[in-house]
Amino acid sequence: MSINKVNTHIIPMEFQYHAPTTLAEASALLEKYGDEAKILAGGTDLIPHMKQRKVEATHVINIKKIPELACIKETSKGIEIGANTKLRAIELSPLIKEKTPLLSEAAATVGSVQIRNLGTVGGNICNASPSADMATPLLALDTVVNVYNREGSKDYTLEEFLHGRGEVKLEPGELLTGMTIPLQPKNAGMAFEKVGWTTFDIATVNVAAVLTLKDGKIDHCRVTLGACSPAPVRVYQAESILIGEEPTQELFDEAVYLIAACVEPRESWRRAPPEYRRKASQALAIDALTRSIEKARRLA
Amino acid sequence: MKIEITVNGRKRQFDVEPNKLLLNLVRDELHLTGTKYGCGIGECGACTVHLDGEAVLACMVLAVDADGKQVDTIEGVAEDGNLDPVQEAFIEEGAIQCGFCTPGFIMTTKALLKENPNPTEHEIREYLKGNYCRCTGYVNIINAVQSAAKKLQS
Numbered sequence: 234m235s236i237n238k239v240n241t242h243i244i245p246m247e248f249q250y251h252a253p254t255t256l257a258e259a260s261a262l263l264e265k266y267g268d269e270a271k272i273l274a275g276g277t278d279l280i281p282h283m284k285q286r287k288v289e290a291t292h293v294i295n296i297k298k299i300p301e302l303a304c305i306k307e308t309s310k311g312i313e314i315g316a317n318t319k320l321r322a323i324e325l326s327p328l329i330k331e332k333t334p335l336l337s338e339a340a341a342t343v344g345s346v347q348i349r350n351l352g353t354v355g356g357n358i359c360n361a362s363p364s365a366d367m368a369t370p371l372l373a374l375d376t377v378v379n380v381y382n383r384e385g386s387k388d389y390t391l392e393e394f395l396h397g398r399g400e401v402k403l404e405p406g407e408l409l410t411g412m413t414i415p416l417q418p419k420n421a422g423m424a425f426e427k428v429g430w431t432t433f434d435i436a437t438v439n440v441a442a443v444l445t446l447k448d449g450k451i452d453h454c455r456v457t458l459g460a461c462s463p464a465p466v467r468v469y470q471a472e473s474i475l476i477g478e479e480p481t482q483e484l485f486d487e488a489v490y491l492i493a494a495c496v497e498p499r500e501s502w503r504r505a506p507p508e509y510r511r512k513a514s515q516a517l518a519i520d521a522l523t524r525s526i527e528k529a530r531r532l533a
Numbered sequence: 534m535k536i537e538i539t540v541n542g543r544k545r546q547f548d549v550e551p552n553k554l555l556l557n558l559v560r561d562e563l564h565l566t567g568t569k570y571g572c573g574i575g576e577c578g579a580c581t582v583h584l585d586g587e588a589v590l591a592c593m594v595l596a597v598d599a600d601g602k603q604v605d606t607i608e609g610v611a612e613d614g615n616l617d618p619v620q621e622a623f624i625e626e627g628a629i630q631c632g633f634c635t636p637g638f639i640m641t642t643k644a645l646l647k648e649n650p651n652p653t654e655h656e657i658r659e660y661l662k663g664n665y666c667r668c669t670g671y672v673n674i675i676n677a678v679q680s681a682a683k684k685l686q687s
């Protein structure tokens with residue numbers, strides 16, 4: 234276990250502070266200052282990093298004053314969530330609870346209520362942490378992310394955006410504005426499972442599942458795994474053996490074996506060794522699949 | 534940078550450097566030292582204040598980011614010299630030993646009871662899990678929150 238020996242009383246560097254009120258202004262600042270600039274959303278990752286000098290920035294661009302970045306709304310395409318939407322708002326949103334309950338489950342597991350009153354979904358994703366608790370469920374929902382630059386906006390699948398090289402797919406001058414969760418198949422059962430050192434901790438392993446049943450067989454299926462590889466991943470091999478089959482214990486055992494095979498050990502892992510992550514990913518995946526099936530049965 | 538923050542109901546103007554944390558503004562400039570620095574990295578909750586009515590960690594918020602907002606600290610909880618029911622309950626239930634964690638616990642408890650006037654033990658533990666106490670073992674704190682809930686309802 235590492236002990237925090239750094240002085241975290243202050244931010245030991247000076248910077249210029251900007252609080253743009255439009256996306257165009259924010260983008261212009263990002264372009265102008267390039268690597269010297271950092272976006273401040275909730276600050277729950279950025280501020281501790283700056284205190285510990287893991288991040289040095291001479292320009293801090295607070296995006297909280299850009300009104301359109303904080304929203305949760307239903308559109309004809311699905312659900313739109315603004316990048317600056319607080320995790321607490323996602324946890325409590327009646328719309329999210331109804332349509333994509335695994336997202337409220339996942340948001341509720343992040344840190345403490347004080348952290349969720351500050352932290353945002355955009356910050357969670359853009360931090361590019363392999364264990365980001367919102368990324369795994371958003372991936373299971375086929376989320377498309379919206380990126381702004383001065384020429385217009387671009388969409389990427391979340392999978393493309395989280396390419397796993399320690400950062401997200403953003404060019405200079407670009408910022409994440411939000412995400413669209415496409416309409417989910419009717420009667421989809423979904424679940425999120427996580428284990429950390431404590432219930433207050435980031436994930437050692439997290440798993441999300443979304444599935445539907447048709448005539449007793451698995452029809453639509455998404456299974457995603459987080460904290461076990463450079464970025465959360467969709468486990469295509471597991472999905473393909475589940476689809477078209479009746480959900481049985483034997484089938485799940487086979488599927489979770491494929492999920493555990495996605496664990497890519499890293500030198501820097503302190504929280505748990507690879508073998509723990511393999512076992513935990515199997516156990517969590519069994520729970521996520523079982524809960525999703527139960528819900529899908531109830532809805533069918 | 535010039536900013537204006539309403540602290541415990543009073544409008545205050547400050548001229549601060551952008552890297553100043555809300556925690557240090559409250560403690561060093563206003564001498565409101567009830568709000569504590571415990572860990573500085575979001576893990577202990579000793580620095581909990583209310584920002585526009587929501588419980589947040591003052592060690593993670595830039596003072597400039599609180600410009601135009603309302604900040605409430607433990608010093609603003611008692612009114613006209615009378616303790617708040619939550620404060621009374623913490624004293625009566627022996628939920629305070631060294632007292633270092635208490636301001637944070639009381640601010641989080643106040644936010645909890647505003648949202649959920651009659652929480653279960655599980656809900657209390659879940660809501661308060663970002664506040665650490667190294668002395669009491671939490672049992673009396675849970676009792677105090679339950680007792681405060683009763684006081685506020687009667």
Ligand SMILES: Cc1cc2nc3c(=O)[nH]c(=O)nc-3n(C[C@H](O)[C@H](O)[C@H](O)COP(=O)(O)OP(=O)(O)OC[C@H]3O[C@@H](n4cnc5c(N)ncnc54)[C@H](O)[C@@H]3O)c2cc1C
Nearest residue numbers: 272274275276277278279344352353356357359366409575
């Ligand atoms: C005590 C504690 C417990 C925590 N527990 C968990 C946990 O259980 N699970 C978990 O997943 N996380 C956890 N975290 C991490 C963190 O709280 C979350 O990841 C949170 O969602 C980050 O959001 P933020 O708005 O605070 O990000 P910020 O710190 O503001 O930003 C994070 C990064 O993203 C960039 N960024 C932010 N918004 C944008 C945007 N719109 N476009 C481009 N770049 C952007 C910033 O520049 C920065 O590099 C914890 C943190 C702490 C301190």
Ligand code: FES
Nearest residue numbers: 571572573578592
């Ligand atoms: S000092 Fe802010 S959470 Fe510990």
Ligand code: FES
Nearest residue numbers: 630631666667668
């Ligand atoms: S009373 Fe001492 S830390 Fe809680």
